[in-house]
Amino acid sequence: MRYHVLPLIAALAGCASLPVVPQADLSTPTGQVSAYLQRIEAVDDAGPRIGAVIAINPDALKQAQIAQGMAGPLAGKAVLIKDNIETADPMPTTAGSLALKDNVTGRDAPLVARLRERGVVILGKTNLSEWANIRSPNSQSGWNAVGGQTRNPHAIDRNPCGSSSGSGAAIAAGMAWAAIGTETDGSITCPASVNGIVGFKPTVGLISRTHIVPISHSQDTPGPMTATVRDAALLTTAMAGSDPLDPATARADLHAEDFTAGIDTASLAGVRIGVLRKQAGTDARVLAVFDAALADMKAAGVVLVEVPFDWDNALFRDEGLVLYYELKHDLTAYLAGLPGNPPVRSLADVIAFNTANAATELRWFGQETFERADKLTDRAAYEKARENSLRLAGRDGIDKLLAAHNVTLLVAPTEGPAWPIDYVTRASALPGVGAGSLAAVAGYPHLSVPMGAVEGMPVGLSIMGAQWQDKAVLHAGAAYERARTAAIPVATLKRWGE
Template structure:
C-alpha cells in the first residue's frame, strides 16, 4: 500500500517536514486524507514491532477530509492545518480516544473536555492521529518497570535498535516521530521525560519553560514542574507545534499568566535563524556529564567536532564548567525533590480523577486497590507500586515539603542560575539528557537535538538549556546547530 501511495502522489513521505507537506498541499500533490492514510498504514505495519501507538483516532480520516475541504488559496491557515499529531496518552482528548496514562485503571474513563493544548491544536486545524504509548503513570508507580513500558501499550522499542532502551516517559511520542509514524507529536516532561526519549530516538524534543503551554487536562504528577512540549524530526517542525500550543489558559491561569511574557509577539518561528549561534555565549557542562565518555570514543570525538563547528559559526564556548552541587542535584532523594513530588502527586491526581465525567477510579487509593485487584494485567508481582503507597501516606504540603521546596530552589539558584550569571552565559549544553534532573529543580527549558550515532549505530544527542523564559534563545542555538551539522538519519528498520 505504501508504494502505491508514493507512486500516486509523487511525494516523499519519509522524513517529510511540515514545510514540505504544506507545499505539497498547496500545489495539489498531497491531501491531508492521503497523508493520514499513509501514517495509518505505517502504524499498521510498524507499530506491532515498536509499540509506539496505543490507539488510533477512528475519526482521523474524516477530520483529514474536512481539512482538505477547508483548504483553498484564499484561506490563511495555520502551518499545523491538516498535519497529523500524535498525543501522549496522559493528555485529555474529548473524543473517541481513551486517556489512561498507560494504565488499565483509567480505561473507559470520560474526560470533561479537551486539554488546553488540544483545544489549540483543533483550532489550528491539526489532525489528532491517536495516542502515543508511555511509561505507565509517567513511571511514578514504582521503581521496577522498564522505561517505555505500560500495561496498555506494552514495551516501547527504539527503532534504531530493538534492544536499546527507548527511554521514558514520553517514549511513544519519540519513537513514532523517529520511525515516521506521524509528522510531530505532543509529549510531557517532569524530569527528562522529553529530553531522554528525544536523544535516544534521534529526534528533536522541546521542554518549554513551565507555563508556556497549558497543563490543564493532563494526568498530573507535579503541576509545579510538569510541562507539555513538542517532538519533531527537525527543530522547525517542533517549533511549529510549539507556536500553536503556547498561551494563556484560564484552567491553568497562574502558570500560563506568569509565562505569557516569554512568548514572542511574532511567534517562536521568528527565531529559526541559521546564524543563531553567532555571538552566543554557551557553557559546556563538562563535569560530570562529559566525563563518562572515554578519550577516543565515538561520542567524545563527535562532540569535540561539534564544538569546533559551533565556534566556527560564531559561538563563544566556555568550557570545563560544573554546577555547584551537581552530584546532589542529580539525585532526587538527595536534592529533596522526591519528598515534594510524593505529596504533590496525591493531591493533583485526586483532583484530576474527581474532575472526570466517568472513571472506574476516583482517587489514588482507588488506583492502588485497582492494581491489587488486577495484579496480572498490571504486573504487580514483578513491579509492585511502592511509589504509589508512599504517596498515599502523605498528607498535603506540610513542613517537610516546604523545606524540600526551599532546598530545591536553593540548589537551582546556586547551580544553573549562579553559573550562568557568573559566566554571562546565554545557555549551557550537556550530552544526551544527563543534566535534565538538575534542570528540573528550577523548571528550566531544554531543547534536545540529534548529535550522532555510536559505534553500534545507537543515537545520542546534545541538549541546550537556559533560565526560565530563554526558550527563544535556545531555539536560535538549536536551529543553527542543526543546520550546521545535519546529523539526523532515519532508522533502517528490518520488518
C-alpha cells in the same frame, strides 16, 4: 493492546465519510494522513511491532478533509498525542493503566484545542510508561499494562526511554509529522535523545497542563517531539498561552510569541555557551560525539566556556519528596474530577486497583512510589523541600552558572545511547551523562537535538537556558542543526547489530 478495532486501512476504506487514498497523494492532508496510517499498520501493528501508538483516532481522515480548507503552517499536519493528554476524539486517555482503559472524557486539553483550531489532525495517541514512569523506581521505560512495551526504532531490542517513549519512537519511525509528549524530569528530552529526534521541554507554565494526567504541578509540562527544531518551535507557538484553570500559566501570554520568527537565519556567531563537561560522563564514545558537536559550534562562531558544576545530592532528595507529595494531591484531584464513572478517584484507589489486578499490573515491577506518596502528610517538609530544590536548580543552579561565567546557554549530552530492554536484570543507562534535572526542577527550557551516534544508536545534545528563554534555546538549536556535520542515524527497525 491497541484501543481501536481496525484492520486499519481496510476498515477505514469501508467508511464513506472517511475516504482512503490507496496511492496516497502526499500533497493533501488526507493523503498524508492515509500514508501515516499505512505506516503505523506496517511497522507498529506488524513487522517490527514498535508499539509506539496505543490508539488510532477513527475521525483522523475526517479531520484531514476539514483541514484541506484551512490555511496556516499547521493545517493538515498529523500529530500524535501522548496518552496522558485528553482529547475530545473518541479515544480513552489511559496513562497506560487498566484503571483508565475506558476513560473517554470527551474534552480537549487546552493545548489540543489550540492545535485543533490551527487545523492540526489528531492522528491518535502514543504509548507511554505507565503513569508517566512514577509508579515505581524499578519501572521499565516504555511499558504499561494497556499498550505493552514500546521499542526503540533504531534497535528494537533497546529502550525508548522516558515516559514519552511512544512519542519519541513514533516520530523516529515516521508514523506522524510530530508528537506531543510530557515531562516531569527527562520524559521528553531522554526519549528524544535515544530515538534520534528533537524534543523540547518548555519553561513550566508556558503551555497549559489542564486535562493532563498529572504528577507534579511544580515540574510537569507538555512539549513537542519533532524531526526538526523549526517544527518544535512551530508547535510551541501554537500551544503556548495562559489558561485560567492552570495558575502556572498566569504569565504565559507575556512570553508567548512566534518562536519561529527569525529561526531560519538564527546564528551562533558570538554566542557564549557554557559547556557542562562533568555532566558528559566518562564514556569515550559519548565524549567523542560531544566534542564533535562542540567543534561544530565553535566553527559556527560560538565562544565555548568550560563551566564546572557538581551535583548536590540534596537536589535529588528534595525533588523526590516534592514529586511524591504533589503526586498524591495532584493525581487525586485529577481523578476526582473525571467525568463518568472511572473505577479510581484517588491515588489510594489506584493502589488498591493495582493490588487487585497484580497479575497484569504488577507483574514486572511494583508500586513503591505510589505507596510512599500516599503516606506523605507533612506539608511543612514538602514546602521546605520545594524551596530548597528550586534554589539548587534555579537561583544557585542554572541562574548562577549563566551569570558567573557570562554565558547565555548551557550544553551537555542529553543521554547516552539506548540500553537493552530487560525486565529481569534491569539494564540501565550509562551513568553520569546529562544535566537535564537542573532544567526540570527549575522549570527552565531544555531542548534535545540529535548530535550523532554511538555504535549506530542516537545521542542528543542538550541546550538549556534561563526561565522564559524558550526562544533563545530553540534558535540556538536550529542554528546548531544547520552547523552540525555529524551523520544522524536513520532508524533500522531491526535488532541492534543486525
